[in-house]
Amino acid sequence: MNQPLAVGIDIGGTNTVFGIVDRRGNILYQGAIKTKDHPDISVYMDALHKGVSPLIDKATATGDQIKGIGIGAPNGNFYHGTIEFAPNLPWKGVIPLANLIREQFGFPVEVTNDANAAAIGEMTYGAAKGIKDFIMITLGTGLGSGIVINGQLVYGHDGFAGELGHVVVEREGRHCGCGRYGCLETYVSATGIVRTMLELLREKKTDSVMRDMKTEDITSKAICDAALEGDQLAQEAVDYTANILGMALANYIAFSAPEAIVLFGGLARAGDLLIEPTRRYMNDNVLRIWKDKVKLINSELRESDAAILGASALVWEMKE
Amino acid sequence: MNQPLAVGIDIGGTNTVFGIVDRRGNILYQGAIKTKDHPDISVYMDALHKGVSPLIDKATATGDQIKGIGIGAPNGNFYHGTIEFAPNLPWKGVIPLANLIREQFGFPVEVTNDANAAAIGEMTYGAAKGIKDFIMITLGTGLGSGIVINGQLVYGHDGFAGELGHVVVEREGRHCGCGRYGCLETYVSATGIVRTMLELLREKKTDSVMRDMKTEDITSKAICDAALEGDQLAQEAVDYTANILGMALANYIAFSAPEAIVLFGGLARAGDLLIEPTRRYMNDNVLRIWKDKVKLINSELRESDAAILGASALVWEMKE
16 A cells, blocks of 8 residues: 554553554554563663564555654653653663664654643544644653643754653642652552552541552542542542642643643543542643633543553654 | 934833834934823824834935834734733733834735744843743733744734743632732732742841831842841742742743753842743653753843833845
8 A cells, every 4th residue: 555654662661562563543553571680781682672663564565654753751851862861660760762773673763741742643543633732741650741732742952841740739739759749640640649548548537448449559540549439538538639630730821821631541531530539630730721711631642552652652743 | 324224112101112123233223102192002002103203204314224113012913913901001902013013114015922032032142042942021010021943933823822821830829819819920020029028028027228117118128138238038039930930930941951940120120130040840750851952041131121122123034
């Protein structure tokens, strides 16, 4: 068919997933290797090559052509094509990832961080199609973000823009992995809502199904499930999370006046549970000119596909 | 000489100032009319035409050509060329300013708000020359801002992006003119530092030269002067202001990772008085990757010229 194809590679702390994607976002072939089994980067590169090459061969057998390789990785730097000091990956320091992959495969390569890749994926294939100004918020263990202005991802002068999980929302608040206090992601993330729930269990006397659970079973999913089943304390934890997220989003709107904010990830998947109160708090707190004007929507990409799609979408942004 | 020239018009609540500017930022001719003497917009347009036309005639007598007219105005909307619901101007509702001026003068016209105009002026003629990613903060009665990313001013999807004075920095904090509580400009602005000083005078017993002053004499300038002369309570007011501004800037950096932040306006003019402690608080609070990396600098435009220069700079950004 001679259509152009993109390779998307998402490097996570545990797994690396990859796939061959067409212009419309169909994943034609996919695979995975363990990231953490390869503490030596050159051994990892060999394993990656062994995993991806057969897929490329299959995909191009019909005459289709690989346009390039897009990579999403924690602490990925778009300008340098590097991974820089990623705490959750096995390789230390600065890894010249784009160069290594380019040498292995011989295709053009772009690298960015996982939240930026998610934003580009959403813009290319998902809920942000046709939207030129939006903010992507990914809710996982932490809170990641990608900011799109005028159809372009914002990288800043150094490639690290869009760290909205590390905006301080509570002075002298919760201690964050970054060493500071009160960052948004210590409240709004899978780990943040668990901290909230544990605090509520300690501080309040309200009955809750979670009182009989072992601490390690109190996950963000368990809290959302309990809230959906009517557990009052779990609902309070969700409301507290929505309140802090809504206020933070109201502030972010004052920065870039986006048309939409897109939520992605585990916490965002519980239907309207989080998004509905977040939208209310956002509109309660935003400057009047934006009241009820900025859309707050859930991602339209399936969680299992999103990482590959996001990384692959980088390829369509490449200059010829 | 046949050089292109720009007309810059800055509409303020009291005065409208205008000038003819060359590509290097020399103001060749300038003038002013009273804004508030003309509550009728069509009478104002006539007065403006009478003021500006003779300057255009003089400037073009040698063969130079007017490329266009740039206008900075409170609540100016770049996309619509309008002034929308400006509380401090005599005209109510939505004023189709660009159309009115185009009809009067017959040149291409662009409109933006005053802080955005200041940012473009700084990028074209001032401290931000050659810098593609920066944030402009204007400290006047309120706090205005203009955000430049990739050499482009950020307007957002509706033309109102960059309202950093209305980021809430203190939940349930000071009441703001926008109707909400705790906005940055209620702390960091000429009026904000006066509120801080009055609070300190009430709450503390520390001696201060300001204790004997009439309330109306306690201006931001008087506070800065007293602080420079060693008044401890005035210094405390400056430090408090710097602390809140520094923390806010640390958060803004997480958004767009700018190379520099430029301060402009009365409060910023007191030499290093405000900027030095602000820089310290900013670096104390910023995410580690940006520590001591983002420049905090004062504007290089003279206050008296800046409004005209900023408005005129819009013209050089016009597409041919």
